[in-house]
């Protein structure tokens with residue numbers, strides 16, 4: 001039942017603004033793809049082309065072997081015929097129907113018989129733990145409960161693909177956390193193919209089999225969450241994902257110069273002559289100058305000054321300032337104070353480079 005999706009060189013323009021620039025991706029059946037990226041990068045536009053709300057200007061959209069959208073062939077299948085489930089940010093439940101009525105509606109449209117309808121409504125409500133609310137009106141539900149019903153409604157029709165646009169963004173932080181994991185479990189249990197739009201990295205990392213990181217109408221990187229985190233392929237990916245230091249460098253022989261100023265031994269071999277060094281915050285150790293610096297065992301050490309400290313419970317996050325305006329974020333076990341001189345250590349394993 002669940003299907004694969006394929007976008008080939010999809011483009012979309014609104015007036016003179018090109019919003020999607022040749023988007024190509026393949027989503028195998030049963031996978032969850034998260035479209036992640038900053039506001040305005042084109043996530044919702046791409047999702048709307050998949051739902052059928054918009055038609056692409058160029059390129060092709062396929063679901064299994066069926067062409068849903070291809071302007072060059074005059075094909076644009078209607079939203080209704082696509083058989084996709086949709087969940088949006090604003091729940092959009094019908095207020096005049098009960099919870100069960102909302103979930104049942106799509107099944108009636110599909111012509112499912114009344115006995116099976118009842119069974120599938122109860123099964124869908126069970127999946128989102130909302131059975132005891134079956135007879136309630138949507139207006140009497142909390143935001144989290146309403147969104148659960150919206151998910152049940154979308155799943156009850158056994159959609160070929162489930163499309164979700166920022167479904168958690170209207171909920172408070174605790175509920176977001178809770179529903180995020182529940183959606184993840186539900187997608188895996190039902191084996192549903194899903195496309196999920198968010199600008200929230202933790203949602204993307206929890207739910208995605210693969211993340212399409214979008215920027216300015218393009219897919220910047222399409223990868224598993226782990227690969228995106230460990231091996232960002234562009235400067236944008238490196239700075240958008242995780243709390244990273246992204247520092248311009250030039251290489252000369254066995255030395256590199258950071259920001260044209262801070263010289264250090266070549267941290268890793270075979271790097272391009274110039275680019276950006278990416279060092280995750282958790283791989284940078286910041287210590288008071290003095291005792292700590294004597295035990296650094298040949299690691300790269302730079303010197304700076306503590307500018308800011310945030311206490312994280314088990315450690316401190318330090319923002320260190322270096323000559324020439326370079327700032328480096330890292331962790332410390334020491335309660336450093338602003339103004340304290342610090343040694344900054346980059347252990348070799350946490351370093352990665354991206355081209356300019």
Ligand SMILES: Nc1ncnc2c1ncn2[C@@H]1O[C@H](COP(=O)(O)OP(=O)(O)OP(=O)(O)O)[C@@H](O)[C@H]1O
Pocket residue numbers: 014015019037038039040041042043044045046199
């Ligand atoms: N119907 C429209 N008419 C004109 N411009 C539009 C239309 N829909 C979207 N845009 C523009 O296209 C660009 C991408 O919008 P889109 O909603 O796809 O971004 P997004 O990544 O989903 O952003 P957000 O996270 O803020 O929702 C934006 O600059 C937006 O203003």
